[in-house]
Amino acid sequence: MQSTAAGRPKTSYLSMKKDNLRYSWEKAKRMKVCYLFLLPYAILFCAFFILPIVTSIYYSFTYYNILEPPRFIGFQNYINLVLQDEVFLTAVRNTFVIAVITGPVGYILSFLFAWFINELPRWLRTIAVVLFYAPSIAGNAYYIFSIIFRGDAYGYLNSFLMQFGLIDAPILWLLDPKYILPVIIVVILWMSMGTGFLSFVAGLQGVDRSLYEAGYVDGIRNRWQELYYITLPSMKPMLLFGAVMSITSAFNVCDVPRALAGYPSTDYAARTIVTHLFDYGFSRFEMGYASAIATVLFLVMILCNKAIQAMLRRVGT
Amino acid sequence: MSKQKVRHIEPPKTNDRADWLKYQAMLRGEFPEEQPKLNVKRFLIISLIVLAVLAAALIFANVRLAQIEEYNLAVAQSGTGEVDTSASTFIVIRVAAIFLMAVYGFYALITLLQPKRRKPNRSFWGDLGIYIMLALVAVAMAFPLVFSIASSLKPLDELFRFPPRVFPQHVTLDNFSDLITTMGQSFVPFLRYLTNTVFITFVGTFGHVVIASMAAFVLAKYDFPGGKTFFSIVVTALMFSGYVTGIPNYVFMSKLGMIDTYWAIILPAFAAPIGLFLMKQTMESLPTALIEAAHIDGAGEFRIFWSIVMPNVKPAWLTIIIFSVQNLWNTPASTVIYSENKKTLVYALQQIQAGGIARTGQAAAVTVIVMLVPITIFILSQSQILETMASSGLKD
Numbered sequence: 001m002q003s004t005a006a007g008r009p010k011t012s013y014l015s016m017k018k019d020n021l022r023y024s025w026e027k028a029k030r031m032k033v034c035y036l037f038l039l040p041y042a043i044l045f046c047a048f049f050i051l052p053i054v055t056s057i058y059y060s061f062t063y064y065n066i067l068e069p070p071r072f073i074g075f076q077n078y079i080n081l082v083l084q085d086e087v088f089l090t091a092v093r094n095t096f097v098i099a100v101i102t103g104p105v106g107y108i109l110s111f112l113f114a115w116f117i118n119e120l121p122r123w124l125r126t127i128a129v130v131l132f133y134a135p136s137i138a139g140n141a142y143y144i145f146s147i148i149f150r151g152d153a154y155g156y157l158n159s160f161l162m163q164f165g166l167i168d169a170p171i172l173w174l175l176d177p178k179y180i181l182p183v184i185i186v187v188i189l190w191m192s193m194g195t196g197f198l199s200f201v202a203g204l205q206g207v208d209r210s211l212y213e214a215g216y217v218d219g220i221r222n223r224w225q226e227l228y229y230i231t232l233p234s235m236k237p238m239l240l241f242g243a244v245m246s247i248t249s250a251f252n253v254c255d256v257p258r259a260l261a262g263y264p265s266t267d268y269a270a271r272t273i274v275t276h277l278f279d280y281g282f283s284r285f286e287m288g289y290a291s292a293i294a295t296v297l298f299l300v301m302i303l304c305n306k307a308i309q310a311m312l313r314r315v316g317t
Numbered sequence: 318m319s320k321q322k323v324r325h326i327e328p329p330k331t332n333d334r335a336d337w338l339k340y341q342a343m344l345r346g347e348f349p350e351e352q353p354k355l356n357v358k359r360f361l362i363i364s365l366i367v368l369a370v371l372a373a374a375l376i377f378a379n380v381r382l383a384q385i386e387e388y389n390l391a392v393a394q395s396g397t398g399e400v401d402t403s404a405s406t407f408i409v410i411r412v413a414a415i416f417l418m419a420v421y422g423f424y425a426l427i428t429l430l431q432p433k434r435r436k437p438n439r440s441f442w443g444d445l446g447i448y449i450m451l452a453l454v455a456v457a458m459a460f461p462l463v464f465s466i467a468s469s470l471k472p473l474d475e476l477f478r479f480p481p482r483v484f485p486q487h488v489t490l491d492n493f494s495d496l497i498t499t500m501g502q503s504f505v506p507f508l509r510y511l512t513n514t515v516f517i518t519f520v521g522t523f524g525h526v527v528i529a530s531m532a533a534f535v536l537a538k539y540d541f542p543g544g545k546t547f548f549s550i551v552v553t554a555l556m557f558s559g560y561v562t563g564i565p566n567y568v569f570m571s572k573l574g575m576i577d578t579y580w581a582i583i584l585p586a587f588a589a590p591i592g593l594f595l596m597k598q599t600m601e602s603l604p605t606a607l608i609e610a611a612h613i614d615g616a617g618e619f620r621i622f623w624s625i626v627m628p629n630v631k632p633a634w635l636t637i638i639i640f641s642v643q644n645l646w647n648t649p650a651s652t653v654i655y656s657e658n659k660k661t662l663v664y665a666l667q668q669i670q671a672g673g674i675a676r677t678g679q680a681a682a683v684t685v686i687v688m689l690v691p692i693t694i695f696i697l698s699q700s701q702i703l704e705t706m707a708s709s710g711l712k713d
């Protein structure tokens with residue numbers, strides 16, 4: 001099946017390129033069955049993942065409210081977004097605060113805990129993996145934080161702090177703009193051991209043992225050196241995968257602030273880019289404007305991913 | 318670096334086989350003379366005796382303290398007799414017993430947790446610190462989940478108790494039965510929501526596994542023009558959340574007339590990138606020779622896919638089944654479903670949850686019901702999932 005270019009006459013670069021095209025076409029014709037296998041997935045994938053991105057970019061240059069056909073208005077949506085929409089700027093700030101804290105911290109914690117867990121005996125490792133992974137798959141278990149952080153004296157945190165005399169009046173954790181964002185960050189960190197964490201746990205078990213033995217002979221003396229010189233470089237593929245996953249979860253914060261701080265929240269203190277998008281898309285049906293928000297979010301995520309990939313390439317070298 | 322103790326492992330100068338075996342063992346990190354073998358059985362018996370003695374002391378101190386308190390109370394009430402002042406001795410005994418129990422318990426745990434042979438480059442204090450930290454973090458991670466379960470079992474007066482307690486004193490299932498009553502009052506029965514969710518989960522997962530595996534098979538095992546590009550697009554799509562694609566999808570669905578049908582949830586789930594990604598990475602590790610051999614024997618592509626490749630990647634399809642089930646089970650799909658009788662279970666439950674402070678107990682019950690399914694599935698299948706995730710890495 002593996003076709004090679006061997007046996008073709010040597011030619012100049014240009015004609016080789018042309019040759020390559022024809023060659024690919026011949027190959028494609030021969031491997032029709034591959035495309036047949038790919039077809040069902042490719043159609044659905046294009047319809048629900050590629051097409052939306054493309055149309056989203058298109059809609060972002062139009063005024064569109066579903067009832068009337070889209071009307072082209074150029075960059076007006078983007079101009080409004082930056083110059084007129086103060087709530088959007090709040091949302092951008094909040095999203096960045098959340099993403100900058102929960103993204104890297106969640107990512108590093110996922111790796112560190114996966115690494116620590118890896119040293120445990122097998123039965124304990126299983127329990128630990130379940131305990132750490134459970135919050136991220138527990139549906140809307142974050143709802144329970146609205147009881148813990150309830151604003152009256154019956155709220156658990158409030159009454160706990162009052163019993164110890166640390167505060168004398170209950171704090172409105174979820175209504176006071178000062179506290180909303182930190183509370184949300186704590187909850188998101190609690191949920192941050194997701195798919196990336198599982199990938200790390202599995203990857204650590206697959207690191208070649210003989211590398212550690214070789215490192216031991218070569219004079220690696222403690223666990224941190226071992227981590228930096230052996231474990232991290234062999235884990236690079238998993239680290240990249242985990243980075244993609246943590247970027248996705250760090251930027252797409254929506255359900256947690258909506259469930260805890262209300263929608264809309266006090267002073268828009270918990271407004272994120274995605275809740276803003278939700279507001280314009282599904283409450284006001286200004287699809288063009290919402291698409292502009294989605295496009296901005298999408299571009300930011302792609303850029304972040306590229307930056308992290310560039311950073312991870314240097315690890316352990 | 319030079320301050321640390323360094324073990325120099327030199328190859329033996331003699332040709333003695335035993336020396337060389339010992340040298341190999343040392344390279345593997347085994348130092349027989351430094352690691353006396355732990356007799357687990359004896360250690361457990363000794364621990365049991367020590368803990369039993371301490372527990373007896375604790376119980377004795379507690380009983381005596383209660384007696385003294387009762388006696389003192391009687392003295393204070395009748396006004397006759399002397400006050401017993403020996404209470405402080407027993408308090409000291411109690412505190413000491415608790416302290417010793419904690420210390421010994423921790424020591425026993427650490428000793429039992431020691432791997433059979435100590436790995437090189439691991440210090441005892443480092444291990445100890447990591448165990449303590451892991452234990453603390455694990456408690457913090459588990460607390461909200463335990464707390465939801467505890468809250469769902471509390472009667473009303475304990476939910477609003479001051480000062481509140483974490484664990485219920487009178488366990489009751491009232492919240493769950495109230496939940497069923499509340500659900501029964503809406504004009505769609507509870508069973509209907511459950512059927513909707515089960516239908517969506519089942520169809521969505523089945524289609525996803527078949528379609529994604531077929532695509533993953535050719536992407537992993539055949540080199541054809543466009544395949545690599547397609548896969549790199551899929552990897553980028555791992556980052557597209559339902560929110561970014563939500564609006565155009567909504568418009569697209571409404572053009573197709575699929576708003577307010579199950580297909581609006583199921584069709585996008587068929588093409589979830591994570592399933593294709595994991596499947597492809599796992600299939601890549603299958604030996605190509607296996608497929609070539611089948612080719613020579615005259616099997617067609619579909620035959621190879623169905624009876625050779627698929628049976629060999631069972632952990633992978635179990636994994637993507639579980640991810641898909643988790644995803645579909647937790648989906649409220651509130652933007653594409655409007656009719657009451659088509660709502661998913663989670664959507665209906667979230668509406669109850671949003672009912673405010675009066676429904677605190679029921680909301681906790683909802684949380685427990687929703688979280689139990691994915692967590693149970695994960696516990697049952699975690700070894701297969703981890704096996705698949707081992708090949709989840711992204712090569713750049």
